[in-house]
Amino acid sequence: MSRVLLIEDDEVDRRNVIRMLSLALPEWSIRSSTCLLDAERELSEFEFDVILCDLSLPDSIGISSLVRVLHAASGVPIIVLTGLESDKTSMDALMEGAQDYLNKNQITPELIRRSIQYSVQRNHLSQRNAELMASLVKSEEALRIQNRRLRKACETAQQFVDNVSHEFRTPLTVIKEYASIMAEGMVGPVPDKQLRLLRTIDDRASDLNNMVDDMLDISKLESGLLTACREKCSVESIIENVSSALQQKAAIREIELEISVADDLPDVFCDAGKATRTLINLGVNALKFASHHVEVKVQFQTPHDVAFTVIDDGPGIPDEQKELIFQRFSQLQSNVDNAGKGFGLGLNIVSELVAINLGRLSVDSQDGSGSEFTFTLPTCDHLEVAKRFIDHSSRNANCPQTVALLKSTIPIDQDAIGDDVRKFFLCTLRQNDLLLQIDRRSYLILAAVDQIQLSEMGFRIEEQRARLNRNRLSSPLPELPLENLGMYHLDQKNEVLIDKVAEQITDREYSYV
Incomplete structure (x- = not known):
């Protein structure tokens, strides 16, 4: 049987509310208390489906009464009763955790029935949402832990492939060199039959070397670290x-x-x-x-x-x-x-x-x-190359569907540092980036990145430049500011982005790249 607890010290009001409850919910059991102390005893002995609580009680007054009831009856919907017309009090009660607010002078059986019904439903939904949020937080934490494990396993696997691949190279080089030395007769005459065998050894070693290259490329592709030094x-x-x-x-x-x-x-x-x-x-x-x-x-x-x-x-x-x-x-x-x-x-x-x-x-x-x-x-048509890059990025499921258009203008003439800036950009940018040199001092970069990756790219370029300059014997590379010309969402046509690229490279000399 459903049970309601009424906390009301005024005898007239208590009898009136009980009468309204009996008419509205005749199948419910009604218990009442005249002070918070009695109410807390009732709450310790019985389970209630809803509580109606006056805010003015002998042993507590105002919102503090509601707070004590909320603490004693965690999870039970509470409807505040008052004889005062106060929007502030009602809002304070609702903000504190009450489900509804009723004026005792205006209560009718229909009003109190609807209030209890909605309060119980809202409370149930609130609890369900809290459970879902707790479950979501728990699942999110489990997912983070799992992702960390998978990331670690992936990094370990990639490191293993890299290590094994690099370890293969030394003996392969030795095999190929020794086979070549013997085939060229540097350690003595080699009969034709043995020469054919040595050529086969060298050929098979080359095949294995190609397999090593394949494994390294796969590892870099999977980790997103493969560079693309596209140039003329x-x-x-x-x-x-x-x-x-x-x-x-x-x-x-x-x-x-x-x-x-x-x-x-x-x-x-x-x-x-x-x-x-x-x-x-x-x-x-x-x-x-x-x-x-x-x-x-x-x-x-x-x-x-x-x-x-x-x-x-x-x-x-x-x-x-x-x-x-x-x-x-x-x-x-x-x-x-x-x-x-x-x-x-x-x-x-x-x-x-x-x-x-x-x-x-x-x-x-x-x-x-x-x-x-x-x-x-x-061919070396910059606008056509840019169109190909944009089309490739829009069809690549592993790429963010946004492209940042960046321009870098170096503060000194390219002749002062040779071709080093272009080489630096080519080695630092990755496969989802495209570099176009548009004149002697200016570069255009199309980067298929999101906003976070764009920030990381800027940090990476500056970090790599600083590291290179620490070990550089000639004049240091200058600062390479990146001017953001816009972030473009990829779609089927990408006309706005293509027009912006065309605007940057029109009437430029393409011979630099």
């Missing part, structure tokens, strides 16, 4: 960096390798190291599956794209496997010797590196008729 570079330099390694692998595998570069190709805007890695991985993959011939060709694809294509005459790729080959730890099911297999990271890394270089990757293959992999690199 020649197509010839990229080809020159891969030609020797691919020719050697082709000779060992007895595969004919043909490399052709179209005339008069413009410079491209990319991270040359990542472009080289992309071409190496695609070339090694083609040589692994080719039967007799692999072709690497470079040509214009569009006015803003140079295309690098690797073609093999291998078994081709079945349609059902085309969607899988770029997934991490996924390998094409084939009859290729297991000795030529890796971790299944090569093509996944290729897709990541092409995206970082703001290019596009495609594959054209039919089962039984070879494969053709093509990736593009943008």
